Amino acid sequence: MSITKTKSYTLGLRCRECLKEYPIQPHHVCEDCFGPLEAVYDYAAIKKVLTREKILSRKHTMWRYQELLPLDQDPTVGLEVGYTPFYRSRRLAQTLGLKELYIKNDAVNFPTLSFKDRVVAVALSKAKEFGMNIVACASTGNLANSLAANAAQAGLESYIFIPADLEQGKVLGTLVFGSHVIGIRGNYDEVNRLCSEIADKYGWAFVNINIRPFYGEGSKTYTYEILEQLGWRAPQHVVVPMAGGSLITKVKKAIKEFYDLGLTEDASTKMHGAQAEGCGPIVHAVIAGNDLFKPEKPNTIAKSLAIGNPADGYYAIKAIKESGGWAATATDEEIVEAMKLLATTEGIFTETAGGVTLAALKKLIQSGHIPPDESVVLSITGNGLKTQEALVGKVGVPELIDAKLSEFDRIYKKP
Amino acid sequence: MSVIVRVPTPLRKLTNGQGEIPVNAKNIAELIENLEKNYPGMKARLCDDSGNVRKFINIFINEEDIRFKQNMQTTVKEGDDVSIVPAIAGGKRL
Ligand SMILES: Cc1ncc(COP(=O)(O)O)c(C=O)c1O
Ligand SMILES: [Zn+2]
Numbered sequence: 001m002s003i004t005k006t007k008s009y010t011l012g013l014r015c016r017e018c019l020k021e022y023p024i025q026p027h028h029v030c031e032d033c034f035g036p037l038e039a040v041y042d043y044a045a046i047k048k049v050l051t052r053e054k055i056l057s058r059k060h061t062m063w064r065y066q067e068l069l070p071l072d073q074d075p076t077v078g079l080e081v082g083y084t085p086f087y088r089s090r091r092l093a094q095t096l097g098l099k100e101l102y103i104k105n106d107a108v109n110f111p112t113l114s115f116k117d118r119v120v121a122v123a124l125s126k127a128k129e130f131g132m133n134i135v136a137c138a139s140t141g142n143l144a145n146s147l148a149a150n151a152a153q154a155g156l157e158s159y160i161f162i163p164a165d166l167e168q169g170k171v172l173g174t175l176v177f178g179s180h181v182i183g184i185r186g187n188y189d190e191v192n193r194l195c196s197e198i199a200d201k202y203g204w205a206f207v208n209i210n211i212r213p214f215y216g217e218g219s220k221t222y223t224y225e226i227l228e229q230l231g232w233r234a235p236q237h238v239v240v241p242m243a244g245g246s247l248i249t250k251v252k253k254a255i256k257e258f259y260d261l262g263l264t265e266d267a268s269t270k271m272h273g274a275q276a277e278g279c280g281p282i283v284h285a286v287i288a289g290n291d292l293f294k295p296e297k298p299n300t301i302a303k304s305l306a307i308g309n310p311a312d313g314y315y316a317i318k319a320i321k322e323s324g325g326w327a328a329t330a331t332d333e334e335i336v337e338a339m340k341l342l343a344t345t346e347g348i349f350t351e352t353a354g355g356v357t358l359a360a361l362k363k364l365i366q367s368g369h370i371p372p373d374e375s376v377v378l379s380i381t382g383n384g385l386k387t388q389e390a391l392v393g394k395v396g397v398p399e400l401i402d403a404k405l406s407e408f409d410r411i412y413k414k415p
Numbered sequence: 416m417s418v419i420v421r422v423p424t425p426l427r428k429l430t431n432g433q434g435e436i437p438v439n440a441k442n443i444a445e446l447i448e449n450l451e452k453n454y455p456g457m458k459a460r461l462c463d464d465s466g467n468v469r470k471f472i473n474i475f476i477n478e479e480d481i482r483f484k485q486n487m488q489t490t491v492k493e494g495d496d497v498s499i500v501p502a503i504a505g506g507k508r509l
Contacts, residue, residue: 017471031425032460034471034501193500200424212503292470294482309480311503314470 008072009046013037013213016315024072026130026205028212036311037213039070047261052232055263062118062221068257069122069221070214076128077154078121082221084109086229089378091345096365100375102235104226106382107350112149112173113383114142114351115222115247120150120207122218127205133157134204138195140188140243140304141170142382147207148177159204161191166303169386187298189309208244212311216246223254226377232264236374237325239272239361241353241381242282243305245316248273252319270325272369273316274360276300276335279308282316283327291317301332301390302352304382326369330359336394338362339384349384357381416441418491420450421498429454438497443474444487446497461499471502 013022017035028037046067058064062082063075085105093101106115120143127135136159137147144160151158160174164183174181184191192209199206207215227234234255240248251271259267275283278300285293293313298306310316320327330338335355342348342358350358357379364370384391401407417437422430430436438453440446447468451458463469467487474481475498481489491497 029425029471029501029503034425034469034503036471036503295480309473309502 007045009042009067010070010072011040011042014040024070026127026132026210028210039213039217041068041070043257043260050261050263052263055228062121062218062225065221065224068217068224070217071122071125072129073125075121075125077124078117078150080110081117081121082109083225086226089346092342092378095341095345096362097372098365098370098376099373102226102230102375102377103346103348103380104222104229104377105348105380106222107348107354107380107384111153112142112145113386114146115219115381116142116146117150118221119143119215119218119246120146123205123207123211123215124150124154124156126214127156127207127211128154130205132203132205134159134202136160136195136198136204136206137208138162138188138192138206139208140306141166141174141386142304143208144174144179144181145170145386148174148179148181151179152177161195161198163188163191163303163306167387167389169388170303173386188307189295192309192311208311216250216312219247219250220254220257222247222379222381223251224258227255227258227264230377234259234264234266234269235377236268237270237272237370237376238379239274239357239364239370239376240379241305241357242273242275242316243307243310243353245273245282245310245312247379247381249312249315249319252323269323270369271320271323272325272360272364273320273327274357275327275329276302276305276356277329277331278302279306280329281308282310282313282320283329285313285317286320286327293317300335301387302330302335302356303387304351304353305356326364326367328360328363328367330356330363334359334362336390339391340395342380343384348380350380351382351384351387352390353382354380354384355390416491416493416495418446418493418495418497420446421496423499423501425501426457426460426499429456429460440491442488442490443476443481443497446491447487473500473502474498475500
Protein backbone atom coordinates (compact mmCIF):
# COMPACT_ATOMS: atom_id res chain seq x y z
CA MET A 1 0.00 0.00 0.00
CA SER A 2 1.20 3.51 -0.72
CA ILE A 3 2.03 5.93 2.08
CA THR A 4 -0.60 8.52 1.29
CA LYS A 5 -3.92 8.03 -0.39
CA THR A 6 -4.44 10.28 -3.37
CA LYS A 7 -7.70 11.46 -1.90
CA SER A 8 -9.50 11.51 1.43
CA TYR A 9 -13.25 11.14 1.33
CA THR A 10 -13.90 12.41 4.85
CA LEU A 11 -15.14 15.98 4.85
CA GLY A 12 -15.31 16.68 8.58
CA LEU A 13 -17.32 16.00 11.72
CA ARG A 14 -20.93 16.94 12.32
CA CYS A 15 -23.22 16.90 15.36
CA ARG A 16 -25.88 14.21 14.98
CA GLU A 17 -28.39 16.36 16.88
CA CYS A 18 -28.02 20.00 15.78
CA LEU A 19 -25.88 19.37 12.66
CA LYS A 20 -23.22 21.91 13.66
CA GLU A 21 -20.03 21.19 11.71
CA TYR A 22 -16.54 20.69 13.09
CA PRO A 23 -13.12 20.09 11.54
CA ILE A 24 -11.48 16.66 11.72
CA GLN A 25 -10.02 16.59 15.23
CA PRO A 26 -9.91 14.32 18.30
CA HIS A 27 -13.21 15.58 19.63
CA HIS A 28 -16.53 13.83 20.14
CA VAL A 29 -19.14 16.10 21.74
CA CYS A 30 -20.98 19.08 20.28
CA GLU A 31 -20.20 22.26 22.18
CA ASP A 32 -23.71 23.60 21.68
CA CYS A 33 -26.05 20.72 22.47
CA PHE A 34 -23.73 17.96 23.82
CA GLY A 35 -24.81 15.61 21.02
CA PRO A 36 -22.30 13.13 19.54
CA LEU A 37 -20.15 14.07 16.54
CA GLU A 38 -20.07 11.89 13.47
CA ALA A 39 -17.81 11.67 10.41
CA VAL A 40 -19.21 13.11 7.18
CA TYR A 41 -18.21 11.67 3.79
CA ASP A 42 -18.21 12.82 0.22
CA TYR A 43 -20.49 10.04 -0.99
CA ALA A 44 -20.75 11.42 -4.52
CA ALA A 45 -16.99 11.05 -4.92
CA ILE A 46 -16.98 7.63 -3.24
CA LYS A 47 -19.70 6.40 -5.59
CA LYS A 48 -17.43 7.09 -8.54
CA VAL A 49 -14.58 4.93 -7.24
CA LEU A 50 -16.01 2.25 -4.96
CA THR A 51 -17.58 -0.36 -7.21
CA ARG A 52 -18.16 -4.07 -6.61
CA GLU A 53 -15.28 -4.82 -8.99
CA LYS A 54 -12.96 -2.51 -7.08
CA ILE A 55 -13.84 -4.14 -3.77
CA LEU A 56 -13.47 -7.65 -5.22
CA SER A 57 -10.01 -6.80 -6.55
CA ARG A 58 -8.69 -5.99 -3.09
CA LYS A 59 -7.20 -8.04 -0.26
CA HIS A 60 -9.52 -9.91 2.08
CA THR A 61 -9.38 -7.47 5.00
CA MET A 62 -11.70 -4.79 6.38
CA TRP A 63 -9.73 -2.22 4.36
CA ARG A 64 -11.29 -3.34 1.09
CA TYR A 65 -13.95 -0.70 1.92
CA GLN A 66 -11.43 1.93 2.97
CA GLU A 67 -13.07 4.89 1.19
CA LEU A 68 -15.92 4.47 3.70
CA LEU A 69 -13.61 4.77 6.70
CA PRO A 70 -12.61 8.15 8.17
CA LEU A 71 -8.88 8.16 7.50
CA ASP A 72 -6.97 10.82 5.57
CA GLN A 73 -4.09 8.47 4.81
CA ASP A 74 -3.72 4.77 4.22
CA PRO A 75 -4.21 2.73 7.43
CA THR A 76 -1.13 2.04 9.52
CA VAL A 77 -2.57 -0.16 12.27
CA GLY A 78 -4.56 -3.39 12.01
CA LEU A 79 -3.81 -4.05 8.36
CA GLU A 80 -4.87 -7.71 8.57
CA VAL A 81 -8.14 -7.23 10.46
CA GLY A 82 -11.48 -8.48 9.19
CA TYR A 83 -12.99 -10.53 6.39
CA THR A 84 -14.13 -13.20 8.81
CA PRO A 85 -16.13 -16.34 7.92
CA PHE A 86 -19.75 -16.00 6.88
CA TYR A 87 -21.74 -19.07 6.00
CA ARG A 88 -25.17 -20.63 5.86
CA SER A 89 -26.08 -22.62 8.93
CA ARG A 90 -27.53 -26.09 8.53
CA ARG A 91 -27.84 -27.73 11.93
CA LEU A 92 -28.67 -24.65 14.02
CA ALA A 93 -31.14 -23.51 11.36
CA GLN A 94 -32.83 -26.91 11.55
CA THR A 95 -32.98 -26.81 15.33
CA LEU A 96 -34.52 -23.34 15.30
CA GLY A 97 -36.84 -24.16 12.41
CA LEU A 98 -35.39 -21.41 10.21
CA LYS A 99 -35.21 -21.76 6.46
CA GLU A 100 -32.33 -19.39 5.79
CA LEU A 101 -29.96 -18.66 8.68
CA TYR A 102 -26.44 -17.28 8.28
CA ILE A 103 -23.68 -16.83 10.82
CA LYS A 104 -21.14 -14.00 10.67
CA ASN A 105 -18.29 -15.17 12.83
CA ASP A 106 -16.08 -12.48 14.35
CA ALA A 107 -15.17 -14.91 17.14
CA VAL A 108 -12.20 -15.60 14.85
CA ASN A 109 -11.39 -12.03 13.94
CA PHE A 110 -7.68 -11.16 13.90
CA PRO A 111 -5.76 -10.50 16.11
CA THR A 112 -7.88 -10.73 19.28
CA LEU A 113 -10.97 -12.77 18.41
CA SER A 114 -13.73 -10.15 18.54
CA PHE A 115 -15.28 -7.48 16.33
CA LYS A 116 -13.45 -4.85 18.39
CA ASP A 117 -10.35 -5.35 16.22
CA ARG A 118 -12.26 -3.46 13.53
CA VAL A 119 -12.91 -0.34 15.61
CA VAL A 120 -9.42 -0.35 17.06
CA ALA A 121 -7.78 -0.59 13.63
CA VAL A 122 -9.49 2.64 12.58
CA ALA A 123 -9.05 4.39 15.95
CA LEU A 124 -5.32 3.73 16.18
CA SER A 125 -4.66 4.58 12.55
CA LYS A 126 -6.49 7.85 13.21
CA ALA A 127 -4.64 8.51 16.50
CA LYS A 128 -1.39 8.14 14.56
CA GLU A 129 -2.59 10.61 11.95
CA PHE A 130 -3.27 13.04 14.80
CA GLY A 131 0.25 12.41 16.10
CA MET A 132 -1.03 11.05 19.42
CA ASN A 133 1.37 8.54 20.96
CA ILE A 134 -0.47 7.37 24.06
CA VAL A 135 -3.66 5.44 23.42
CA ALA A 136 -6.24 4.39 25.97
CA CYS A 137 -9.73 3.01 26.48
CA ALA A 138 -12.47 2.19 28.94
CA SER A 139 -13.47 -1.40 28.27
CA THR A 140 -15.68 -4.32 29.21
CA GLY A 141 -12.88 -6.63 28.02
CA ASN A 142 -12.80 -7.21 24.27
CA LEU A 143 -11.81 -3.65 23.48
CA ALA A 144 -9.09 -3.97 26.12
CA ASN A 145 -7.65 -7.06 24.41
CA SER A 146 -7.77 -5.47 20.99
CA LEU A 147 -6.35 -2.10 21.96
CA ALA A 148 -3.51 -3.77 23.86
CA ALA A 149 -2.56 -6.06 20.96
CA ASN A 150 -2.84 -3.51 18.18
CA ALA A 151 -1.01 -0.85 20.22
CA ALA A 152 1.79 -3.34 20.84
CA GLN A 153 2.15 -4.04 17.14
CA ALA A 154 2.05 -0.33 16.33
CA GLY A 155 4.59 0.48 19.03
CA LEU A 156 2.19 2.78 20.91
CA GLU A 157 2.04 3.06 24.68
CA SER A 158 -1.40 2.04 26.01
CA TYR A 159 -3.42 2.59 29.17
CA ILE A 160 -6.40 0.34 29.64
CA PHE A 161 -9.13 0.82 32.22
CA ILE A 162 -11.43 -2.08 33.09
CA PRO A 163 -13.88 -3.05 35.82
CA ALA A 164 -11.78 -5.07 38.28
CA ASP A 165 -14.11 -8.10 38.17
CA LEU A 166 -13.66 -9.04 34.48
CA GLU A 167 -13.07 -12.64 33.39
CA GLN A 168 -9.50 -13.86 33.76
CA GLY A 169 -9.13 -14.53 30.03
CA LYS A 170 -9.87 -10.91 29.27
CA VAL A 171 -7.51 -9.58 31.94
CA LEU A 172 -4.65 -11.91 31.05
CA GLY A 173 -5.31 -11.36 27.37
CA THR A 174 -4.67 -7.67 27.93
CA LEU A 175 -1.71 -7.83 30.29
CA VAL A 176 0.25 -10.11 27.97
CA PHE A 177 0.67 -7.31 25.43
CA GLY A 178 2.52 -5.11 27.89
CA SER A 179 -0.18 -2.48 28.41
CA HIS A 180 -0.67 -0.50 31.57
CA VAL A 181 -3.84 -2.14 32.88
CA ILE A 182 -5.83 -0.40 35.58
CA GLY A 183 -8.65 -2.32 37.30
CA ILE A 184 -11.31 -0.06 38.77
CA ARG A 185 -13.44 -1.03 41.76
CA GLY A 186 -16.72 -0.33 40.05
CA ASN A 187 -18.80 -1.12 36.99
CA TYR A 188 -18.13 -0.06 33.40
CA ASP A 189 -20.17 3.11 33.69
CA GLU A 190 -17.99 4.24 36.57
CA VAL A 191 -14.85 3.30 34.63
CA ASN A 192 -16.10 5.34 31.68
CA ARG A 193 -16.79 8.41 33.83
CA LEU A 194 -13.31 8.28 35.28
CA CYS A 195 -11.84 7.89 31.80
CA SER A 196 -13.53 11.05 30.49
CA GLU A 197 -11.85 12.96 33.28
CA ILE A 198 -8.51 11.37 32.45
CA ALA A 199 -9.01 12.09 28.74
CA ASP A 200 -9.68 15.74 29.59
CA LYS A 201 -6.70 16.03 31.87
CA TYR A 202 -4.04 14.05 30.03
CA GLY A 203 -5.11 14.53 26.41
CA TRP A 204 -4.51 10.89 25.42
CA ALA A 205 -6.24 9.21 22.51
CA PHE A 206 -9.09 7.45 24.31
CA VAL A 207 -10.40 5.39 21.43
CA ASN A 208 -14.00 5.21 22.66
CA ILE A 209 -14.10 8.74 24.07
CA ASN A 210 -12.35 11.52 22.16
CA ILE A 211 -11.60 9.29 19.12
CA ARG A 212 -15.15 7.85 19.16
CA PRO A 213 -16.41 9.47 15.92
CA PHE A 214 -13.65 7.62 14.03
CA TYR A 215 -13.55 4.44 16.13
CA GLY A 216 -17.26 3.62 15.70
CA GLU A 217 -16.97 3.73 11.93
CA GLY A 218 -14.70 0.69 11.94
CA SER A 219 -17.55 -1.60 12.92
CA LYS A 220 -19.41 -0.76 9.71
CA THR A 221 -17.05 -3.22 8.01
CA TYR A 222 -18.69 -6.12 9.90
CA THR A 223 -21.87 -5.38 7.96
CA TYR A 224 -20.19 -4.51 4.63
CA GLU A 225 -18.73 -8.01 4.76
CA ILE A 226 -22.13 -9.57 5.48
CA LEU A 227 -23.63 -7.76 2.49
CA GLU A 228 -20.78 -8.72 0.19
CA GLN A 229 -20.60 -12.32 1.40
CA LEU A 230 -24.35 -12.72 0.97
CA GLY A 231 -23.84 -11.90 -2.72
CA TRP A 232 -24.40 -8.13 -2.53
CA ARG A 233 -27.74 -8.63 -0.82
CA ALA A 234 -29.20 -7.37 2.43
CA PRO A 235 -30.69 -10.04 4.72
CA GLN A 236 -34.28 -9.62 5.93
CA HIS A 237 -33.20 -9.79 9.58
CA VAL A 238 -30.05 -9.34 11.60
CA VAL A 239 -29.72 -9.97 15.34
CA VAL A 240 -27.04 -7.87 17.03
CA PRO A 241 -25.63 -7.86 20.59
CA MET A 242 -25.63 -4.46 22.24
CA ALA A 243 -23.53 -2.89 24.98
CA GLY A 244 -22.96 0.82 24.28
CA GLY A 245 -25.24 0.40 21.27
CA SER A 246 -22.64 1.50 18.74
CA LEU A 247 -22.40 -1.68 16.65
CA ILE A 248 -26.14 -1.85 15.88
CA THR A 249 -26.26 1.80 14.78
CA LYS A 250 -23.36 1.07 12.44
CA VAL A 251 -25.16 -1.98 11.03
CA LYS A 252 -27.91 0.41 10.03
CA LYS A 253 -25.47 2.94 8.61
CA ALA A 254 -23.53 0.34 6.61
CA ILE A 255 -26.69 -1.10 5.04
CA LYS A 256 -27.83 2.36 4.01
CA GLU A 257 -24.43 3.35 2.62
CA PHE A 258 -24.14 0.23 0.44
CA TYR A 259 -27.65 0.82 -0.83
CA ASP A 260 -27.01 4.51 -1.58
CA LEU A 261 -23.79 3.63 -3.38
CA GLY A 262 -25.64 1.14 -5.56
CA LEU A 263 -23.68 -1.81 -4.18
CA THR A 264 -26.86 -3.53 -2.99
CA GLU A 265 -30.44 -3.25 -4.23
CA ASP A 266 -32.23 -3.42 -0.93
CA ALA A 267 -31.94 -1.77 2.49
CA SER A 268 -35.00 -3.02 4.30
CA THR A 269 -33.23 -5.25 6.84
CA LYS A 270 -34.98 -5.43 10.20
CA MET A 271 -32.48 -4.91 13.01
CA HIS A 272 -33.05 -6.76 16.26
CA GLY A 273 -31.11 -5.93 19.43
CA ALA A 274 -29.96 -8.38 22.11
CA GLN A 275 -28.94 -7.68 25.70
CA ALA A 276 -28.79 -9.56 28.98
CA GLU A 277 -31.85 -9.43 31.23
CA GLY A 278 -29.53 -8.24 34.01
CA CYS A 279 -28.39 -5.28 31.92
CA GLY A 280 -30.86 -4.42 29.19
CA PRO A 281 -31.58 -0.68 29.16
CA ILE A 282 -31.93 -0.55 25.36
CA VAL A 283 -34.12 -3.65 25.04
CA HIS A 284 -36.29 -2.61 27.96
CA ALA A 285 -36.89 0.80 26.34
CA VAL A 286 -37.79 -0.77 22.98
CA ILE A 287 -40.26 -3.17 24.61
CA ALA A 288 -41.80 -0.39 26.72
CA GLY A 289 -42.18 1.78 23.62
CA ASN A 290 -39.91 4.53 24.97
CA ASP A 291 -37.55 6.69 22.92
CA LEU A 292 -35.19 7.17 25.86
CA PHE A 293 -33.68 4.46 28.04
CA LYS A 294 -33.34 4.39 31.79
CA PRO A 295 -29.82 3.55 32.98
CA GLU A 296 -29.49 0.20 34.80
CA LYS A 297 -27.07 -1.28 37.32
CA PRO A 298 -25.57 -4.32 35.55
CA ASN A 299 -25.92 -7.82 36.99
CA THR A 300 -25.17 -10.50 34.38
CA ILE A 301 -22.59 -13.08 33.33
CA ALA A 302 -22.44 -11.28 29.95
CA LYS A 303 -19.81 -8.87 31.23
CA SER A 304 -18.78 -7.66 27.79
CA LEU A 305 -22.31 -6.29 27.34
CA ALA A 306 -22.64 -4.91 30.89
CA ILE A 307 -23.06 -1.21 30.11
CA GLY A 308 -25.92 0.30 32.10
CA ASN A 309 -25.70 3.78 30.58
CA PRO A 310 -25.08 3.14 26.86
CA ALA A 311 -23.55 6.10 24.98
CA ASP A 312 -25.42 5.24 21.76
CA GLY A 313 -28.52 3.88 23.49
CA TYR A 314 -30.79 6.55 22.10
CA TYR A 315 -29.72 5.91 18.51
CA ALA A 316 -29.81 2.13 19.00
CA ILE A 317 -33.48 2.36 20.06
CA LYS A 318 -34.19 4.56 17.06
CA ALA A 319 -32.39 2.24 14.62
CA ILE A 320 -34.34 -0.78 15.87
CA LYS A 321 -37.71 0.96 15.72
CA GLU A 322 -37.20 2.59 12.33
CA SER A 323 -36.10 -0.68 10.77
CA GLY A 324 -39.19 -2.51 12.03
CA GLY A 325 -37.06 -4.77 14.19
CA TRP A 326 -37.51 -5.75 17.81
CA ALA A 327 -35.42 -6.67 20.85
CA ALA A 328 -35.05 -9.39 23.48
CA THR A 329 -33.05 -10.13 26.61
CA ALA A 330 -31.51 -13.35 27.93
CA THR A 331 -31.16 -14.56 31.50
CA ASP A 332 -27.87 -16.08 32.69
CA GLU A 333 -29.28 -19.62 32.25
CA GLU A 334 -30.50 -18.84 28.74
CA ILE A 335 -27.08 -17.41 27.84
CA VAL A 336 -25.31 -20.62 28.90
CA GLU A 337 -27.88 -22.79 27.09
CA ALA A 338 -27.41 -20.79 23.90
CA MET A 339 -23.60 -20.94 24.09
CA LYS A 340 -23.90 -24.72 24.31
CA LEU A 341 -26.44 -24.85 21.49
CA LEU A 342 -24.17 -22.92 19.11
CA ALA A 343 -21.23 -25.12 20.06
CA THR A 344 -23.07 -28.42 19.62
CA THR A 345 -24.81 -27.51 16.36
CA GLU A 346 -22.24 -25.35 14.58
CA GLY A 347 -18.93 -26.08 16.27
CA ILE A 348 -18.54 -22.43 17.25
CA PHE A 349 -17.41 -21.57 20.77
CA THR A 350 -18.71 -18.07 21.35
CA GLU A 351 -18.48 -15.95 24.46
CA THR A 352 -21.37 -14.93 26.68
CA ALA A 353 -22.30 -12.08 24.29
CA GLY A 354 -22.88 -14.66 21.54
CA GLY A 355 -25.04 -16.62 23.97
CA VAL A 356 -27.10 -13.49 24.54
CA THR A 357 -27.53 -13.01 20.79
CA LEU A 358 -28.60 -16.58 20.04
CA ALA A 359 -30.93 -16.69 23.07
CA ALA A 360 -32.52 -13.46 21.82
CA LEU A 361 -32.92 -14.95 18.32
CA LYS A 362 -34.79 -17.92 19.83
CA LYS A 363 -37.17 -15.56 21.62
CA LEU A 364 -37.73 -13.42 18.53
CA ILE A 365 -38.68 -16.53 16.56
CA GLN A 366 -41.06 -17.61 19.33
CA SER A 367 -42.69 -14.18 19.51
CA GLY A 368 -43.15 -14.09 15.73
CA HIS A 369 -40.86 -11.11 15.17
CA ILE A 370 -38.66 -13.30 12.99
CA PRO A 371 -40.77 -15.48 10.66
CA PRO A 372 -39.23 -18.92 9.93
CA ASP A 373 -39.12 -18.50 6.16
CA GLU A 374 -37.18 -15.21 6.07
CA SER A 375 -33.40 -14.73 5.84
CA VAL A 376 -31.64 -14.08 9.14
CA VAL A 377 -28.05 -13.24 10.08
CA LEU A 378 -26.84 -14.15 13.57
CA SER A 379 -24.04 -11.82 14.72
CA ILE A 380 -21.33 -13.70 16.59
CA THR A 381 -18.91 -11.06 17.80
CA GLY A 382 -16.71 -12.66 20.47
CA ASN A 383 -14.88 -15.88 21.41
CA GLY A 384 -15.77 -18.35 24.16
CA LEU A 385 -12.20 -19.07 25.17
CA LYS A 386 -12.19 -15.66 26.84
CA THR A 387 -15.21 -16.27 29.09
CA GLN A 388 -14.64 -19.83 30.27
CA GLU A 389 -15.83 -19.05 33.80
CA ALA A 390 -19.38 -18.89 32.46
CA LEU A 391 -19.32 -22.59 31.57
CA VAL A 392 -17.43 -24.06 34.51
CA GLY A 393 -19.61 -26.82 35.94
CA LYS A 394 -22.10 -26.43 33.08
CA VAL A 395 -20.58 -28.74 30.47
CA GLY A 396 -19.62 -31.72 32.63
CA VAL A 397 -16.12 -33.07 33.27
CA PRO A 398 -14.02 -35.67 31.43
CA GLU A 399 -14.41 -39.28 32.56
CA LEU A 400 -11.24 -40.32 34.34
CA ILE A 401 -9.67 -43.75 33.74
CA ASP A 402 -6.31 -45.48 33.93
CA ALA A 403 -4.46 -46.10 30.67
CA LYS A 404 -5.88 -49.63 30.28
CA LEU A 405 -8.13 -50.96 27.54
CA SER A 406 -10.24 -52.81 30.11
CA GLU A 407 -10.96 -49.53 31.81
CA PHE A 408 -12.18 -47.98 28.59
CA ASP A 409 -14.26 -51.07 27.79
CA ARG A 410 -15.89 -50.72 31.18
CA ILE A 411 -16.99 -47.11 30.70
CA TYR A 412 -17.83 -47.52 27.03
CA LYS A 413 -20.20 -50.39 27.81
CA LYS A 414 -22.14 -48.29 30.27
CA PRO A 415 -22.21 -44.90 28.65
CA MET B 416 -32.45 24.94 50.43
CA SER B 417 -28.95 25.65 49.21
CA VAL B 418 -27.24 22.97 47.16
CA ILE B 419 -23.95 22.88 45.31
CA VAL B 420 -24.20 22.40 41.53
CA ARG B 421 -21.19 21.17 39.58
CA VAL B 422 -21.05 22.63 36.11
CA PRO B 423 -19.15 20.92 33.24
CA THR B 424 -16.40 22.80 31.44
CA PRO B 425 -18.43 23.72 28.32
CA LEU B 426 -21.01 25.56 30.46
CA ARG B 427 -18.54 27.51 32.56
CA LYS B 428 -18.53 30.32 30.02
CA LEU B 429 -21.93 31.15 31.52
CA THR B 430 -20.74 31.01 35.13
CA ASN B 431 -17.67 33.22 34.80
CA GLY B 432 -15.51 30.13 34.88
CA GLN B 433 -16.91 28.79 38.16
CA GLY B 434 -17.19 25.00 38.34
CA GLU B 435 -19.24 24.82 41.53
CA ILE B 436 -22.10 27.15 42.27
CA PRO B 437 -24.58 27.29 45.14
CA VAL B 438 -28.25 27.39 44.12
CA ASN B 439 -31.48 27.58 46.14
CA ALA B 440 -34.14 25.08 45.09
CA LYS B 441 -36.48 22.40 46.37
CA ASN B 442 -36.44 20.23 43.26
CA ILE B 443 -34.58 19.91 39.95
CA ALA B 444 -37.12 21.89 37.92
CA GLU B 445 -36.79 24.81 40.29
CA LEU B 446 -33.03 24.42 40.37
CA ILE B 447 -32.85 24.88 36.61
CA GLU B 448 -35.12 27.97 36.76
CA ASN B 449 -32.94 29.52 39.44
CA LEU B 450 -29.74 28.71 37.55
CA GLU B 451 -31.26 30.54 34.59
CA LYS B 452 -32.05 33.59 36.77
CA ASN B 453 -28.48 33.82 37.99
CA TYR B 454 -26.77 32.74 34.76
CA PRO B 455 -28.95 33.70 31.80
CA GLY B 456 -28.69 31.27 28.88
CA MET B 457 -28.20 28.26 31.11
CA LYS B 458 -31.68 26.81 30.63
CA ALA B 459 -31.40 26.76 26.85
CA ARG B 460 -28.18 24.78 27.14
CA LEU B 461 -29.68 22.27 29.58
CA CYS B 462 -33.20 21.86 28.25
CA ASP B 463 -34.75 21.34 24.82
CA ASP B 464 -37.59 23.41 23.40
CA SER B 465 -40.23 21.49 25.33
CA GLY B 466 -38.48 22.13 28.63
CA ASN B 467 -37.14 18.61 29.22
CA VAL B 468 -33.51 17.98 30.09
CA ARG B 469 -31.64 17.44 26.80
CA LYS B 470 -31.07 13.85 25.71
CA PHE B 471 -27.33 14.19 26.04
CA ILE B 472 -27.25 15.79 29.47
CA ASN B 473 -27.32 13.71 32.64
CA ILE B 474 -28.06 15.18 36.06
CA PHE B 475 -26.86 13.40 39.16
CA ILE B 476 -27.84 14.04 42.79
CA ASN B 477 -25.28 12.65 45.20
CA GLU B 478 -23.95 10.36 42.47
CA GLU B 479 -27.44 9.07 41.54
CA ASP B 480 -28.90 9.75 38.08
CA ILE B 481 -32.22 11.65 38.40
CA ARG B 482 -33.73 9.17 35.93
CA PHE B 483 -33.46 6.63 38.78
CA LYS B 484 -35.42 9.08 40.93
CA GLN B 485 -38.30 11.39 39.96
CA ASN B 486 -36.57 13.24 37.09
CA MET B 487 -37.43 16.98 37.15
CA GLN B 488 -39.55 16.49 40.28
CA THR B 489 -36.70 14.93 42.25
CA THR B 490 -36.39 16.87 45.50
CA VAL B 491 -33.12 18.34 46.64
CA LYS B 492 -32.19 19.17 50.21
CA GLU B 493 -29.61 21.26 52.04
CA GLY B 494 -26.11 20.00 51.37
CA ASP B 495 -26.98 17.82 48.34
CA ASP B 496 -24.42 17.56 45.60
CA VAL B 497 -25.84 18.08 42.11
CA SER B 498 -23.74 17.40 38.99
CA ILE B 499 -24.57 18.33 35.41
CA VAL B 500 -22.80 15.96 33.04
CA PRO B 501 -22.67 15.66 29.26
CA ALA B 502 -23.92 12.09 28.65
CA ILE B 503 -21.43 11.15 25.98
CA ALA B 504 -18.50 12.49 27.92
CA GLY B 505 -19.71 10.16 30.63
CA GLY B 506 -17.87 12.09 33.32
CA LYS B 507 -19.77 13.24 36.35
CA ARG B 508 -17.07 14.75 38.50
CA LEU B 509 -16.00 17.22 35.81
C1 LIG C 1 -18.33 -9.42 22.02
C2 LIG C 1 -19.06 -8.12 21.97
N1 LIG C 1 -20.15 -8.03 21.21
C3 LIG C 1 -20.88 -6.90 21.14
C4 LIG C 1 -20.52 -5.76 21.85
C5 LIG C 1 -21.40 -4.54 21.77
O1 LIG C 1 -20.84 -3.44 21.22
P1 LIG C 1 -21.43 -1.98 21.31
O2 LIG C 1 -20.82 -1.37 22.54
O3 LIG C 1 -20.96 -1.35 20.07
O4 LIG C 1 -22.93 -2.06 21.42
C6 LIG C 1 -19.37 -5.79 22.64
C7 LIG C 1 -18.93 -4.60 23.39
O5 LIG C 1 -18.06 -4.60 24.17
C8 LIG C 1 -18.63 -7.00 22.71
O6 LIG C 1 -17.52 -7.10 23.46
ZN1 LIG D 1 -25.02 19.83 18.44
